[in-house]
Amino acid sequence: MQAARIHEDLSLRLDDVDTPQSGRGEVLVRIHAAGVCGTDLHILDGMIKPDPYPMILGHEAAGVVEAVGQEVSLLPGDRVAIYNKIFCGRCEQCLKGRQNICDTEADQLGFNRDGGDADYVVVPEQNAVVLPEGVAFATAAVLTCAGMTAMHATKLSNLRIADTAVVDGIGGVGILVVQAAVHAGARVIAVADSAEKLQLARDHGASEGLLVATPEAYDDLANEIRGLTDGRGTDVFFELVGTTRSMTAGIRSLAKGGRFVSTGYTDQPIEIHPIEFILPESSLISTVAATRLDLQDALALSAAGAMNVPIAGVFPLAGVSDALAALRQRGVLGRQVLEIA
Numbered sequence: 001m002q003a004a005r006i007h008e009d010l011s012l013r014l015d016d017v018d019t020p021q022s023g024r025g026e027v028l029v030r031i032h033a034a035g036v037c038g039t040d041l042h043i044l045d046g047m048i049k050p051d052p053y054p055m056i057l058g059h060e061a062a063g064v065v066e067a068v069g070q071e072v073s074l075l076p077g078d079r080v081a082i083y084n085k086i087f088c089g090r091c092e093q094c095l096k097g098r099q100n101i102c103d104t105e106a107d108q109l110g111f112n113r114d115g116g117d118a119d120y121v122v123v124p125e126q127n128a129v130v131l132p133e134g135v136a137f138a139t140a141a142v143l144t145c146a147g148m149t150a151m152h153a154t155k156l157s158n159l160r161i162a163d164t165a166v167v168d169g170i171g172g173v174g175i176l177v178v179q180a181a182v183h184a185g186a187r188v189i190a191v192a193d194s195a196e197k198l199q200l201a202r203d204h205g206a207s208e209g210l211l212v213a214t215p216e217a218y219d220d221l222a223n224e225i226r227g228l229t230d231g232r233g234t235d236v237f238f239e240l241v242g243t244t245r246s247m248t249a250g251i252r253s254l255a256k257g258g259r260f261v262s263t264g265y266t267d268q269p270i271e272i273h274p275i276e277f278i279l280p281e282s283s284l285i286s287t288v289a290a291t292r293l294d295l296q297d298a299l300a301l302s303a304a305g306a307m308n309v310p311i312a313g314v315f316p317l318a319g320v321s322d323a324l325a326a327l328r329q330r331g332v333l334g335r336q337v338l339e340i341a
Contacts, residue, residue, distance in 0.1 A: 003118035004320045008053040010046055014318055015054070020114070020122040022069040027128050029080060033137035034116045035060030036315075036323040036336040037145050038171065042265055043111070044324065050112050057320070059084040059109045061116025062140035063341065065128065072125045080128040081140040081299060082116060083148075083292045084109040089126060100152070100289040108289070116141075117320055119340060129295055132303035138337045139302055139309045142172070145289075146335060147298035147307060150176035152290035153263045154184055157236045161185030164229055167206070168250060169240030170197040172335040173263065176298075177238050178206050179307050186236070189228060191221065193330070200310065200333050218245040222252040233258060242266030256280040263287050310334030 001019045006012050022028040040057055042048045062081040065074050074080070087094050091103035107113035114121065131140050150173060159165055165181040167174050170192040181188050182205035190201030190209040198209035210224050211217075225234055233255035239247055239262050247270050251260050260282065270284075277284065301307035312334035315323045323336045 001119035002317060003056045003114070004058065004317060005054040005056050006043060006050065010044055012044060012057065012321055012324070014320075017118075019120050022067050022122050024070045025072060025125055026069045026122050027065050027072060027074055027080075027125050028067040028120055028122050029061070029063045029082065029128065030066040030120055030341055031061050031063040031116050031118060032339070032341040033062050033141040034058045034338040034340060035141040035145060036320070036327060036338065038327060039145075039265060040110070040324060041328055047265065047267060048111060055110075055112070056114035056116075056118050057110055058115035058117030059111060060141045060145040061109070061121060062131065062137045062144065066120065068125075074125055074128060074130075078128075079131040079137075081131055081144050081295065082109065082121065082123055083127045083129055083295050084115070084144060085289055086113065086124065086127065097291055097293060099292050117317065117338060126292070129292065129299065132299055135299055135302050138311055138314070138339070140299065141337055142309045142335045143298040143302060143307070144295060146173045146176050147302070147309070148290035148295040149173050149263060149287070150180040151294040151298045153177060153238060153261050153287045154180040155294070156285050156287055157238070157259050157261045159184045159186050159236050162187070163235035164189065164255075165236040165238065166191060166225060166234045166250070166253065167201070167238045167240070168246055170201045171240065172332070174238070174240045175200060175204055175310060175334060176307060177240070177263075178204050180301075181236075181238070182206075183301065183306050189225065189234065196333055204308065204310070215243065215245055218243070218249040221249040225253040229255070235259065236261060238263060240264055242268060244268045244271055248272055251276060251282070254280065254282045256282070258282045259285055261285045261287065312336055314339050316340075
């Protein structure tokens, strides 16, 4: 089969490799669509290091079960989305439904285990989630990362009806956080670096938008948010940009008792005095990936028409480098996918 693999020199190449075989408790999935995520750039840049190299890239995938191993209830022909966090199902965290932080520190597809940017992938049966009727493969692939991440962050934020939520960063995850927050009953203010992204957010439920065209514009963002909320501030600030300036602005924009939700990877620090959290009793909430149930819920919202994935571009597997280059330019409106089968 063909697979997009990252090598130790951080080059990405389309290689011919052996098709994997499903073992006991596993399924072989023929990939139909794979999402292209900003985290892939962190892997290409060496911020996240696979062990070992080379590794098949891609942690967003959906397709059709091709073959099954022993003791598997799924059948060939079943349409599935791939939950990318490998989990034991037996530890304290898994038994609490928190498979994303499994105590065994298990593998994650496309991070330290061969992922979905390939013709086929083998995963444990528990990682293959049956698709609801009407959910397309391209949509499902994106929901296996961006969609479930949006669900997870929104649930952890304890967002309530009539709360105000700011979504900072209208990229592939941010546009789905907007929709999850709207579905939860919040008034959503979008923050983006272009008018086109703000319009995309409005088209998907945001009631207002604020433009931050330069990094320095974040210095005024807290005041702008307070201006839109009669001086009160926002109940939740979803942070998806990851710069020191954007994170500082988010914390300072919170209402009393507000929640700052840090989502995604960054190499920049939060630089703020603890008193700015203590006096207003605000909270910092961190999230990593999502649970299997979050993925199921994202798929259910999509099937109900409440979570729409704007597809900005479709590429063949051989075009993965082109898709990643476009993503690096920060001009993608929505999500890009690889159409593999």
